[in-house]
Structure formats: structure tokens, C-alpha cells
Amino acid sequence: MAQMTMVQAVNNALDVELGRDKSVLVFGEDVGQNGGVFRATDGLQAKYGKDRVFDTPLAESGIIGLANGLAMQGFRPVAEIQFFGFVFEAMDEIAGQAARMRFRTNGRYTCPLVVRSPFGGGNKTPEMHADSLEGLFVQTPGLRVVIPSNPYDAKGLLISAIRDNDPVIFLEHMKLYRSLRAEVPEEAYTVPLDKANVVREGRDLTVIAYGAMVHTALKAAEELAKQRGVQAEVIDLRSVNPIDIETIVTSVKKTHRAVVVQEAQRSAGAAAEIIAQINEHAIYHLEGPVLRVTPPDTVYPFAQIEDEWIPDSAQVLRGFDKVLSL
Amino acid sequence: MSTVLEAAKVPYIQVLDETGKVVNPDRMPKLSDDELRELMKRMVFIRILDQRAIKLSRQGRLGFYAPAGGQEAAMIGSEYALQRDDFILPGYRDVPQLLYHGWPLYQWILFSRGHQHGTEIPEGVNVLIPQIIIGAQYVQTAGVALAFKLRDEKRIAITYTGDGGTSQGDFYEGINFAGAFQVPAVFVVQNNQFAISVPVELQTAAETLAQKAVAAGIPGFQVDGNDILAMYSVTKEAADRARAGDGPTLIEALTFRFGPHTMSGDDPTRYRTKELENEWERRDPLVRFRKFLEDKGLWTPEEEERVMEEAREEINAALKKADAYPKMTVPSLIDSMFEVLPESLKAQRQEFAGQEEA
Ligand SMILES: Cc1ncc(C[n+]2csc(CCOP(=O)(O)OP(=O)(O)O)c2C)c(N)n1
Numbered sequence: 239m240a241q242m243t244m245v246q247a248v249n250n251a252l253d254v255e256l257g258r259d260k261s262v263l264v265f266g267e268d269v270g271q272n273g274g275v276f277r278a279t280d281g282l283q284a285k286y287g288k289d290r291v292f293d294t295p296l297a298e299s300g301i302i303g304l305a306n307g308l309a310m311q312g313f314r315p316v317a318e319i320q321f322f323g324f325v326f327e328a329m330d331e332i333a334g335q336a337a338r339m340r341f342r343t344n345g346r347y348t349c350p351l352v353v354r355s356p357f358g359g360g361n362k363t364p365e366m367h368a369d370s371l372e373g374l375f376v377q378t379p380g381l382r383v384v385i386p387s388n389p390y391d392a393k394g395l396l397i398s399a400i401r402d403n404d405p406v407i408f409l410e411h412m413k414l415y416r417s418l419r420a421e422v423p424e425e426a427y428t429v430p431l432d433k434a435n436v437v438r439e440g441r442d443l444t445v446i447a448y449g450a451m452v453h454t455a456l457k458a459a460e461e462l463a464k465q466r467g468v469q470a471e472v473i474d475l476r477s478v479n480p481i482d483i484e485t486i487v488t489s490v491k492k493t494h495r496a497v498v499v500q501e502a503q504r505s506a507g508a509a510a511e512i513i514a515q516i517n518e519h520a521i522y523h524l525e526g527p528v529l530r531v532t533p534p535d536t537v538y539p540f541a542q543i544e545d546e547w548i549p550d551s552a553q554v555l556r557g558f559d560k561v562l563s564l
Numbered sequence: 565m566s567t568v569l570e571a572a573k574v575p576y577i578q579v580l581d582e583t584g585k586v587v588n589p590d591r592m593p594k595l596s597d598d599e600l601r602e603l604m605k606r607m608v609f610i611r612i613l614d615q616r617a618i619k620l621s622r623q624g625r626l627g628f629y630a631p632a633g634g635q636e637a638a639m640i641g642s643e644y645a646l647q648r649d650d651f652i653l654p655g656y657r658d659v660p661q662l663l664y665h666g667w668p669l670y671q672w673i674l675f676s677r678g679h680q681h682g683t684e685i686p687e688g689v690n691v692l693i694p695q696i697i698i699g700a701q702y703v704q705t706a707g708v709a710l711a712f713k714l715r716d717e718k719r720i721a722i723t724y725t726g727d728g729g730t731s732q733g734d735f736y737e738g739i740n741f742a743g744a745f746q747v748p749a750v751f752v753v754q755n756n757q758f759a760i761s762v763p764v765e766l767q768t769a770a771e772t773l774a775q776k777a778v779a780a781g782i783p784g785f786q787v788d789g790n791d792i793l794a795m796y797s798v799t800k801e802a803a804d805r806a807r808a809g810d811g812p813t814l815i816e817a818l819t820f821r822f823g824p825h826t827m828s829g830d831d832p833t834r835y836r837t838k839e840l841e842n843e844w845e846r847r848d849p850l851v852r853f854r855k856f857l858e859d860k861g862l863w864t865p866e867e868e869e870r871v872m873e874e875a876r877e878e879i880n881a882a883l884k885k886a887d888a889y890p891k892m893t894v895p896s897l898i899d900s901m902f903e904v905l906p907e908s909l910k911a912q913r914q915e916f917a918g919q920e921e922a
Contacts, residue, residue: 267728267759267760267762268759268760268761268762271761271762271834271835272760272761272762272834272835273834275760275829275830293761293762293766295728295731295762295766295767295768296698296728296729296731296732296759296762296767297731297732297733299733300731300733323696323697324697326697327697327699327732327733327734362627362628362678363628363828364627364628364656364678364696365696366696366697367696504912505908534894534897534898534909534912534913534915534916535901535908535909535912536897536898536900536901537901539678539680539892539894539897540675540678540679540680540682540683540892541627541628541677541678542677542678542679542680542891542892543678543891543892543893543894543897544678546893546894547894547897553919556919
């Protein structure tokens, strides 16, 4: 099996699906000739031609609008938004149009669209490049929002997303693109879109995270075990819309305490939804309130203090201690 | 069909050819010898700053930087046509215009490094910080200019984007709103041929970008963007028209960026040929204007050396000042969110202040 980084796994998933299904198209700003600003689409235009892998004019609303038109005509577009902070430009075509296509034609047309986009902080990017905006789409009925935390999941989830008949927002954390390698099969395989993954077992505390925060949470969990002998169970959500509440509830019934670790700002995001669902499904199994470890409710900061702003394992560990003390 | 294409023809304007000869004397702006020398000084300064910024970026001593080298004439020439209280809404590459419009150099360095103090434009300096979202500044320009019109102020708003930027909906909305409200605005497109890797031929089927003005019902000009006198002349005329209440103008400046798109990993060899780069190096805006000035006896190598030395000193002083500036904190970031912090944010402020002590 090959060792791949996450960006290679994404590239490989696109390659496999372009090869398997003629209706798959890959496009966006700089994705063709240049192979994407992160090289996620490197080599694909040379291999599959300019009709299937192509550069678009610079307009996010145009890109997603084009994709929606192609999707209703039976293509499977994989459209790239170069950085997810630019998604506001395409908000109507995503939330107002793609998410509603099946509904407003009562199933006559569907929208098998994948919007791929790098997101997340820690890379000292300029403004509007690093935001975690998944919360906007957690609140959008009709969309799936998938966020892999490792190369294996990235490939399997992206293939599932491309094959899915409804629109999927697929968010790739920039910090994870090249920071870890893992075994990834060369051939096609799928990872289900709405099944969370227990990445560390434990009986004392349930920790829910996604994206890069899975790794921060794991690090804090090891530290917690070392310092206090307390075993945290860490759940990698993989999908924030829908949320796999079953896996969470199963864990909470065992641990009786839970905390959500989120890179996005505190209020009204995925963490809020997770906690609401825990309350609905498992409140009598809890021994204390479920807390969130998150940045404050500010605009994503300028680069100089992003490392202080994004939760690190020390801050997450303090969050664990607090949840355990309540 | 042909009448439509005829209507879309826009004038192409050049004052100096590539050898520094005046080819269009009617367009020659009325500038004194000192002013002509000043234009050259500024281009030399920006060239030195650009080279230094590229080096500093590679050493990790700067943050975000989008090289300006090659586009000095378009940037400096258009800014020089402005008055102090005219307002600039720039894109991310348009740092030179901002510096000459009053943004302190050390604050630009802090901005590049991601320090919020860099973004605090001093009172009396009429600029926004570089816009990252391509197109956003174009629509806002219509609003800034409308404010000047409503208050009957003789000021104009000027904005910049690139060839890629003309594909955004915001581009069309901006020039159309400006035309509809007949506001005092100037819209500049620096067509440096590439949007990161994407050549302008893939952006549009339109022959020129300036012709997009036709659909908005406003005047459009295509200018040799490496000819600082042409850039100055056309921008000055557009600004005068705007100030006189005659509405907005679209200016397309044909130019080329010498460096990579930004210093964050772009590799131009993936999308540009060496031949094309050489071709544009021959059209270097500094070479042409230097020749013009030397022929008039207004410029010497010694003078250029002196300007370069001054530039180096000024940049070093600004770096020192930026290095010495106190670091940002999360509580200060929270404070910058609202005039009056809501209780919820006050609580978060306390929480994060505590963490910083920990
Ligand atoms: C809304 C938006 N989409 C995409 C980007 C990413 N991006 C930054 S620069 C750039 C190319 C811009 O090209 P152009 O407008 O020609 O200006 P240039 O950089 O050549 O000066 C792209 C795609 C962005 N900053 N904002």
C-alpha cells in the first residue's frame, strides 16, 4: 500500500473517480494547468483532458452556478473553491440553489455536486483564507458537510461524496494537507458519509472533534491519561451535517461526560448542534454539562495571533479538566 | 453584429514607446521637470522595496506579499494623478499606491506580518487596507463615490483589480452602479495577463477588458500600463471628469508582473514561458522612463544610486520600527469587535485574558 499525504489522497480519489465515471468533471480557479494552488489536482488535466479537468474564469458564483447546471444535466461536478473564505461569493448558488434543487423540482432534478475547498487555520495565510465556516452549512438543509481528519478518510469520503446523489461540501483542512502520511490503498474504496469514527477508546469522558482538532484532542487525551489516569474516548465526526448522534450517544452512555473541541468560533456552529442533540438524546446519562473548547466569537484573526486563538492541546486539556470537575 | 463590435472598440493609449520616445505628444501630461523626476524616484523606490520584500519573505521576516515588480508604472502613475483626499480601494497587490497615499511603511510591514496595528489607517489617510476578496472593492467604490457626490465634495474614489477580477459579478455590479448613479469614481484593471496561473484568454471572450465599460455605459480606455506618462494622463483625465460631475471611467492597464503571484509558493514556470517573460522584461516600465528622462537630461545613474540608497535606509528604519512594535493579544482582538462589547464577549475576554496569564 502507498503512503500518502492528505493532499495526495485527495488527488488520488479524484483520479480514481475521473477514471471510473465519465460524468465526473473537475474544475475551478487554477485547478487545470497549475494543478491547484495546493496541487490537489496536479496532473489530472494532462491525464483526462481539458474537457474534464479545467480552469474557470475567476468567479465563485459562476463556478458553482456552472456546476449546478452541469449537475442537473447528469454530470458529477467536483468544483473547487480555492479557499473556503471565498465561499460567501457563491452562497446563493450553494445554499439558495444546490441545496434546494431536489426539493424545488420534487426530485425531477438532483444535484450530485461536490464542492471541495481548503479551510482551517494555522498557516499564516492572509485574511479570508483560514476561516472555519462549516457552521453556515450545518444550518443549511439539503447539504452534507464532510470534513476528513486523515489521508485514508479523505480518499474514501471524497469518493463517497462524488458518488452521492446530493450536494456535498467537502472541507480539507490546510494544516493536514502535508503534515501527516498514512497508508492509502491505490484502488477505489468508500468511507460512509455519515458515520463517525471512534479514534481512541476510553470510559471516562467523550471528546467530539473533527478536522485538525481531532489531532489536538488526541494529544490532550494522551496527556490526560498520563497526568490523571483518566481515559478519554475521542470521536472523529467526519461529517458535521448530518451528525452521527448514535455513535456519540453510545459513548456518552458509557462515559457520562462530554466535551466538544471545535476550531470554529464558539457560537451557533457544529458544536452547538452536537450539544443540542446530546441533550435531546442522552441528557439523563450525563453527570455534568457538556462544554465546548473553541476560539472566542471574533472574526478569524490576522496571522500573528492565530496560534493563540486556535485551541491547542493545553487549552483542550484545561477544557477536559473543567468538564470533569463539574 | 459589426455595429456592436464597432461600439466595443476602445481607445488604446501610449505616450512613450518602449525606447522612451514620445509617440503621442498630444497626450504628454503637463508635468514639471521635478514632477517627472519624482515619478522616476517613486518607481525606483518601489522596485527596491519589491526586491527587498521578496528577500524578506524568503527569510520568513515578512508575511503575506504579492510582488509589485513590473507594474510600477500602472500603480505609481495612477496614484500620482490623485489628490490627497481622494480615496483608494485597493486589491492585495496595490501596496505602492497606498504607501504614496500615506499608509506608513512600518504599518504595511506589520499588516504583512498579520498584526492588526498595520490595518489601523492613520487619520487623514484616505485608503483602505488591501482587499483580499477579489471584486469586493469594486462595489464598495460605487458607495464611497456616491457619498462624495451626496455631500457635494470634490473628491473621487479609485479602485483596482486585476484581469482575473473582471470575471467577478462584483466587477460588473461596481461599474454598473457607478454608471447608474454617475458617481465620481475611477476603476482600474491592471491586466498583467495572468490570474495566478490562468491566462486572460481563459477569463473572457472579450477582445479587451476596457470594452466592458461599453455595456455599463461609461467611458473605457486601454492604456499601455508600463508607460507611466500614459497611466498618469488617462487617470488624471478620468479623475478630472469625475470631479466635474461627469461620472466614472474604466481604465485597463496592460502590464505584466515580473515575480510570482505571491510569496506563498507560486511557481510561474508552471504556466508562463521564459520567452513571454523576456518579452515583457524588454518593456520594463523603469527602463523606458529612465531613457526618456536621460534624453531630457533629467536623470543620471548617480541620482538613481542615491534614490536606491535612500530607499534602503527608509526600509531598514521601517523594519526596525515594525520589529519593535508590541505583539497582539487575543483580548485586544476581542476588543476590536464592537463599539460596546456584549456581555457574552466580555465573559470570553476574561476567559482568554486568564489563559494568556496561564
Ligand atoms: C473572491 C476571491 N476568489 C479567489 C481568490 C484567490 N486569488 C487570489 S489572487 C487570484 C488571481 C487574481 O488575478 P488577477 O485578478 O488577474 O490579479 P493579479 O493577482 O494578477 O494582480 C486568485 C484566484 C481571492 N483572493 N478572492
